[in-house]
Amino acid sequence: MQTIRRMMDHMYWADDALLAGLRGHSDENGEIGRLFRHLLIAEQVWVTRLEGKSSAHLTLWEESDVASLEPLARDNEQRYKRYIEGLAEADLDRMLDYANQSGAKFRTSIRDILIHVALHGHYHRGQINSALRRQAGIPVALDHILFARLDEAE
Structure with missing residues (x-):
């Protein structure tokens, strides 16, 4: 259970770090918004299924601007935390x-x-970072070891 919790904590951290790293970035061809939305909708699909509900109404691939995705990331995190707490x-x-x-x-x-x-x-955060590098040359550092070092620093 501890490893699962740790993996999920990294996921929340990485989603937040990516949101922060993308603020103010111009998504030249919509690739970043589309990939990030897919990542977050896939998280939503799975937590919906885990909660025993149908995910049929959710569309995995659509265009989106990054700024509109923050509420979805927050909602996913809260739902996963609530679900995992009960396991x-x-x-x-x-x-x-x-x-x-x-x-x-x-x-x-x-x-x-x-x-x-x-x-x-x-996987998809890696794709987003590749797109960032092509568009702006500045990917967001999201490796698990960076997340782990935050605990070491405390």
Whole structure:
């Protein structure tokens, strides 16, 4: 449970750091907003499923400006924290039945879903940083070790 919590804490931190790093940045072709929105909507999709609700109404790929995404990031963080707070270690291996955005049915453990959510964000934050480098030359430092060093500094 501790590792899952740590991965999720890094996810919240990385989403916040990316939001901060993107403030004032001009998204030349909309790529950054589209990728960041996808990342956050995917987080929303999964927490919605974990809460036992349908995610069919959520669209994974749409254009967005980065400034409008902060409320979604905050809401996702609160929902995940609330959900995870109610989990015991044994709950992580419980299987969850859900349908994907196309309606196909799946069954996956809560542990694997939470690991997927954390790793999916890593992938897309890397894509966003690549776009930032192409557009402005200044990616946002989001490595887990940087997050870990914050605890060491306290």
